[in-house]
Amino acid sequence: MYKSYKSSTVKFKLSNIDINLKLGQITAIVGENGNGKTTILKIIAAEVATNAGKISYPCLYLNSKPDLYYIKQKIAYIPQELPKWYGWLIIYILQHRFMALQDKIIKI
Secondary structure: OEEEEEOOOOEEEEOOOOOOOOOOOOOOOOOOOOOOHHHHHHHHOOOOOOOEOOOOOHHHOEOOEOOHHHHHHHOOOOOOOOOOOOOOHHHHHHHHHHHHHOOOOOOO
C-alpha cells in the first residue's frame, strides 16, 4: 500500500507496506515518531484511504463479500489523544452510528 500527505509544512510518504495480520494474533507496530504507525492503523481501521495499493479483510467478509460497515464494526483503533466532545454519550454514539449508516443508504 502507499499513502502520502503534502502540505506547506509536512511531507510524508508511506510506501511498500505489506502486512499480513492473523485473526486472534496480537500484533505490535513500533517505530520512531512520524514514521507512519498511526497512518497504518487508520488505514487498517478504514478511517483513511490509501493513495494506491489494496487492503483486504478476508476473515471479516460477510457472506464472502467485503462489507465496509461490518468490517469497521470488528476493528478497533484507539488514538493516543481522544478529541473532546460535549453532551450526552448516547447522542454522541447515535450520531456516529448514523454517520456510519450513511454509506449504506441507497439514494434514489
